Every structure is written in C-alpha cells, then in structure tokens.
Amino acid sequence: MGGMLARAKTILRTTHFTALYDKGYHTGSEFHTADHLGIATLVAIPAIGRKSQAPNPRYNAEYFNYNSDQDTYTCPQGHTLTSNGTQYKARNYTFKQYKTKACKTCAVRENCTTSKINGKVIQRSQYTQNIQDNAKRIAQSGDLYKKRQALVEHPYGTIKRQWGFDHILTKRGLQAASADLGLMLLAYNLRRLINLGIPFKTVIKRSLLRILKLLKGLKSSKLELVQLKTQNTSYAVFVGYRIHFNYF
Numbered sequence: 167m168g169g170m171l172a173r174a175k176t177i178l179r180t181t182h183f184t185a186l187y188d189k190g191y192h193t194g195s196e197f198h199t200a201d202h203l204g205i206a207t208l209v210a211i212p213a214i215g216r217k218s219q220a221p222n223p224r225y226n227a228e229y230f231n232y233n234s235d236q237d238t239y240t241c242p243q244g245h246t247l248t249s250n251g252t253q254y255k256a257r258n259y260t261f262k263q264y265k266t267k268a269c270k271t272c273a274v275r276e277n278c279t280t281s282k283i284n285g286k287v288i289q290r291s292q293y294t295q296n297i298q299d300n301a302k303r304i305a306q307s308g309d310l311y312k313k314r315q316a317l318v319e320h321p322y323g324t325i326k327r328q329w330g331f332d333h334i335l336t337k338r339g340l341q342a343a344s345a346d347l348g349l350m351l352l353a354y355n356l357r358r359l360i361n362l363g364i365p366f367k368t369v370i371k372r373s374l375l376r377i378l379k380l381l382k383g384l385k386s387s388k389l390e391l392v393q394l395k396t397q398n399t400s401y402a403v404f405v406g407y408r409i410h411f412n413y414f
Contacts, residue, residue: 167191167207168199181205186314192300194259194293201296208311209300220286222277227288239264239288243274247288261291325350 167187175181181204189210200207220226230239230247239247247264254261269275269285279286304311326332331350334343352373359369 167193167196167209168203171200171203171205171207175203175205184208184310186311188314192297194291194297197296197300198293201299206303207300208303208307208314210311210314211301211304220278221280222274225274225278225286230288232290239290241266241278241286243268243272245269245272247286249290256291259291259293261289264288264290321351321354325354 167185171185174183174185184206185200185208187207187209189212192209192212197207197209214226218227225242230241232239237249241247245266245268247266249262249264252262254263265285265287267285269279272278272285275285281287329350334346356369356373360366
C-alpha cells in the first residue's frame with residue numbers, strides 16, 4: 167500500500183485524496199507509511215481472531231482506554247494496566263505489554279480473560295495509533311467506504327476465467343476497447359438478471375433499447391465496427407466475438 171500511495175502522490179502531485187483498500191492491506195507499517203506521506207486511507211478492518219477475543223466481547227482490547235501521557239491503559243472496570251517499559255520484538259514490529267495485578271481479584275475476570283496466571287495482557291506496538299486512526303476514519307466515512315465494498319472482482323473473475331476473455335480483442339484505440347468490454351459486461355448483466363429470477367420478458371424489455379442503441383449505425387468493414395454516439399462519448403464497438411463462445 168505504501169508503495170502505491172507514493173507513486174500516486176508523484177503522479178497526482180498532491181496528497182489531497184483518500185485511498186480505499188480492502189482488509190488485505192490492514193498492516194500497521196503500511197498505515198505508518200501512509201500517515202508519513204500525509205495521505206488519508208480507509209482500510210477495511212479484519213475480524214478479531216478467536217484467540218485475541220475476550221470471553222465477553224465487551225472486554226476486548228478495543229474497549230480499554232489508552233492514556234498517552236501516563237502510558238497506561240484503563241480497563242472497563244476502572245483498573246490501570248501498566249508496562250515495565252520493555253520493548254518486545256515481533257517479526258515486523260516491536261511492542262510493549264500492559265497488565266495489572268488487579269486481575270487476580272477482579273469479579274469479572276472470567277469475562278475478560280482465560281489466562282490463569284498473568285491475567286489480561288494488552289499489547290501496544292509503535293503502529294497501534296496508526297491503526298486506531300484508520301478505525302476512526304472508517305467510522306466517520308459514512309457511505310464512502312461502501313463504494314469500495316462493491317463486489318466488482320467476482321464479475322471480472324467470471325468474465326476472465328470462466329468465459330475466457332482474459333484480454334481485449336480490439337486493438338484500435340481506447341474507444342473501441344471500451345466498447346468491446348461493454349459488450350462483455352452487457353452479456354454478464356443479462357445473465358445475472360436471469361439468474362436472479364427476473365422474468366425473461368422483463369429482462370428483454372429493459373435491455374432491448376440499449377442493445378438497439380449499441381448496434382445503431384452499424385457499418386460494413388473488415389472489423390465490423392459500430393459507431394455509437396451519446397451526449398458525451400462516442401464508442402467504437404468490435405463485434406467479432408468467438409464463434410463457439412457461450413454467454414449463458
């Protein structure tokens with residue numbers, strides 16, 4: 167993520183944009199790089215693993231308040247967790263541990279931890295604040311991140327792997343290539359509507375006008391190019407698809 171953001175910053179010559187990523191990019195070091203570049207990110211938050219969860223989710227680490235001035239945590243029961251100051255090393259980061267002796271006599275210990283020796287232990291790395299800042303941005307983003315959650319990978323996977331369209335057939339410019347892809351997506355949408363149980367007559371009725379507009383102005387040529395003009399864009403559509411291809 168950090169490398170992509172650095173390139174985007176160089177190309178756009180600005181940091182006044184927000185980058186949206188899925189949870190595969192939820193890494194503390196990457197957040198640190200993004201914050202250092204001054205670029206706001208919205209990265210999906212992965213689910214907490216079972217081993218990291220408290221018996222009662224209300225006592226997960228996220229509900230422990232951190233005091234940056236005193237470098238301590240306060241648990242939901244009001245107990246203070248402190249660190250001995252030691253920096254422990256993990257694979258790609260370092261962290262400190264916070265705990266309290268109050269766990270031994272705490273009335274809700276069974277809800278908070280399964281550890282019978284040390285009690286509740288909170289780990290804080292040098293990237294924890296960066297991770298928490300991302301969580302705040304996600305919470306405040308409203309409908310913005312929902313755009314990233316649109317399932318666009320599945321249609322492309324179907325078109326490329328199942329249908330065999332792993333490249334654009336048209337070689338004569340962006341407009342022709344865009345129309346080539348447009349026909350693929352039209353076929354996908356028709357199939358999707360039918361699979362969803364939409365009556366076939368309704369599908370045809372809704373699609374017929376678009377198909378007619380798409381084919382309007384058909385001209386005879388070696389590549390069978392279709393010129394379609396709209397208010398804003400003109401398309402050149404290549405209709406020379408594979409003979410044995412089955413859309414449905």
